[in-house]
Amino acid sequence: MNKSEKTAPPFIWALFTQLRRYRFPLVPTDYQALKQALCTGFGWSSHEELCDLCCTLWAKTKYEKEIIRSLFEQLTEQFDFEDWNLESWPSITLQKENQNRKSKNPTPYKKADPIRMSKAPSRLPDISHDGVNLKKYHHFVLLLQHPLTEREITQIWRRLRQPVRQGPPIELDIERTIARRCHTGIVSEIVLVPRRRNTAKLLLLIDRQGSMTPFHRFVENVSATIQSACKIENVEVYYFHNVPAEGADDAILNIFSNEMFPVLDKILHKIVPLSKGYIFNDPNLLSPKSVKEVLKNHADKAAVVLISDGGAARGKYNTKRLLNTIAFFKAVRTYTTRYVWLNPLPQTYWNYENNNTAAQIARHIPMCPLDQSGMYGAVNVLRSQLYVVEKPI
């Protein structure tokens, strides 16, 4: 097995280190495991099989597999396989098998074409990339790295549970069975209960465009993970721009005409719930749905999460936006008290030292940063744990 040192493809180590930069929970034993697998003859028939092997050993989810695959392709593209090729497999014993496999799989590994969509015909010639050698830049990471991995998001959001026994009784209730048998004194029938199911409902409202543009990919990732991996019964996602509902009566702001940064505490009780306007079904904000309908159908007794920077990215103070936001949350409150605001910017952008809309919103509505501990806190709020805001609405 000493040969494994030599025979392991050189880019595998690069792949391993890059995956660690992607915060894959990989330790040297994992690398060792791959080398062992190679030594016992796995993964030599084709690039694809090698890639599959890496995925099997190192990836836990579909998303992680995707990352491994794309990095793998990227690396094999960039490496010159001078001292390593598929035929250089040292073990003679498995040569045959390999050849069999090869014959089964006649199409040898082919470099995947870069994703190029058809272009509108242009009169100008393409800029030729032939002879442009970018191989020495192979160490560049070309995959986006989100501040949170899918794994971290999943772990946090799994805590949002509302277990209810539902469906056919199939689970044995030992306690009650024993109790019944003790009570009757005979071997009576066992007691079955339905299985527990997570009936948590979640309404996810996501701010799009404008100052949220830099967060699009990250927030998409968070929302997709929550939808797919977190075992929440019903996740509804809607999108909006800046504020979900607009058109609160701003006549009540008139008493602040003298103030530059009016604090709405004084008129908080006068703000009426607002569910006018439209939010959207799609991230490009094209298919509108009435806010009222959405709240009625999806917010009732559900957890409501709003992801927006609340104006913290540009650091502006907009009283109307604040008013509309509070009015909207008052409307949410008529359906559920479990709501929380996730801000993709860290708390330093919207704490009490700042004078922007988000900082004011955080005085009225539970706001957590969209990071690991922040989301943990947010799920706590949604689990109805006490969260003290300065001026509750």
Place this chain on the structure above:
Amino acid sequence: MSEDSKKAIRLHKEIQHKFSPETYDLACHAALPVALSTELLHLIRINFCRQCSFTSEVDLLMSSLCHEIDENLYEVKYSVRDILLGNLLNKYSKHRITEVAALLLLYIERYSPWNDQDRLERAQELTALNFLYPERAENWYQKVKEEYSDSIEHEWFVAVYDELKRRYNIFHPHISIKDTPFKFDIEPKSGISNVPKTDINEWDLLIVDDRDAWRELIKEILDDKYNCDSANSYEEAIHKLKRRRYKIICANLLIESINNGRGLIRFLNIYHPEIPVILITGYTNLDRIQSNYKNIRSILYKGSDDFIDNLENVISTLLMLDYPEEKKDQEYLTEKNYSKIESEITSLPKKGKILVVDDQQGWRELLEDILTENDEYYVQTAGNLNEAIELLESRSFDLATIDMRLVDASPYNIDGMKVLEEAKKQQPLIKAIILTGYPDIEQKHKALNYYKADGYYEKAPDGKPFDIDEFKQVIYELLWPSESQKTKVFISCTAEDYKIAKTLYDDLKKAGITPWLDREDLLPGQNWRETIPRIIKASSYFLLIISENSVSKRGYIKKEQKIALEQLDELPSSAIFIIPARIDNAEPVDEILQNLHWANLSNYEQGLKQILKTIKSDKSL
């Protein structure tokens, strides 16, 4: 140096102040591509600037350095890109620049982000190639130029061609880095700004901002064209305003705190309404205050892209328009003149100046709000002993409301007493009211008798809420005793009966009573429609002179009667308020007036005696 490169240097300086060193580093890297997508910037960060946090991307894209030119497409301001790239070159090496170019190319190959935007993609590719393989970029360009000359004029890369060529030259190994045009002189021009200007009394501009960076930046921008002076605090600004004369004030709104900035604007609004003020602020949504302060001519947002251009425009416009010739001839305000004007303003009848001292922001704001709600008083607030003393030293006040405890948490203090002592010492005429949430008989005694406070009020008397109207009434009576206490007899008459009214007025005065007669006591400029009802309400007696004229005539006298009758209504039935005095045989139309016994002034001496008897029978006098 051209106008463009000057602007670029300014903007560059601005972002250097604004960004953290890590974010600035990222900006240097991001200057290479023609345009940025959020993904590209992200890749640049994770490959080259790993010490930056995720938020640096946001800071950069949202700053004035970047234009949003399309959805998810940002352009680093063209003019600053050279400086940023130059700094990148100086800090790292040529190698780093080629690396960034390679990343750009790899990104395009892998993601084809601009597939539907041919021109942009070509421009990006050419930019990258120009750093990696300059001769290829040049060849392609020449080829296209020859063969497709008619269709290239709309091409993005043509616009940047000169730039590309220049960069190629810069990074070409034959030229040493030291000689590159990147070595802009971005140090402040020390020679100009150090010219002593102490002898100048005529200044164009006063810049007030507590942030050194902004103050210096603005000063540097405008120093070539204008005489600029700067102040870093409200106090310094006022100090300078007392000695020097400015054409324009350019003030930040938030100096240390909102109140201070606003205080300055108020101050200017009162004392220097002729000086236009440009408000600079980092926050938006302030248009509403512009209407409250007539002297604010413009509000500029620090964050906006064209802040500097706007500032220059506004200043040049203001200097042309808003500086009438006669103002120039006016003697500028020396210290002496200043206090004279100040005392003139102090003597103006209707606006009292009140100092509110309270450690709790909420109370400060509440008191400020209720006292300014009808524009009745000028209010300044102080949150602690030192602020209060500073204000007392720099301005005169008519009244101070002082919170006894200026630190509520244990160990609390009673600095309020010190403020009171200081106030009475500095300004003996000041009226002081102690307000406290922690009533204490001993302190009350001391405040009222020893320090001569004029009132001692509890914020929550016996657990009841604070009565705003009552409190205002107290202040009103303290400030305008002439109206509320001494004015005892309001004389109501028509113009025709003025002669007899005047005689009566003088005789009452001689008898030690304070009469009030509109022609005598109404001050010029006072709004009589508002003043008269207030004085009637504050009077002890309403002396109505009844004559043929007053009965038959319609006019304001009827209104006065009506107010007096309303007032009478509120008094117990035995009370005497209206004293009708008849000078001829006329009889009042009003039934209530008919029922009142009148004094007969047709026999003046006897009538006067009757009136005096009525008034003097009131023991309270």
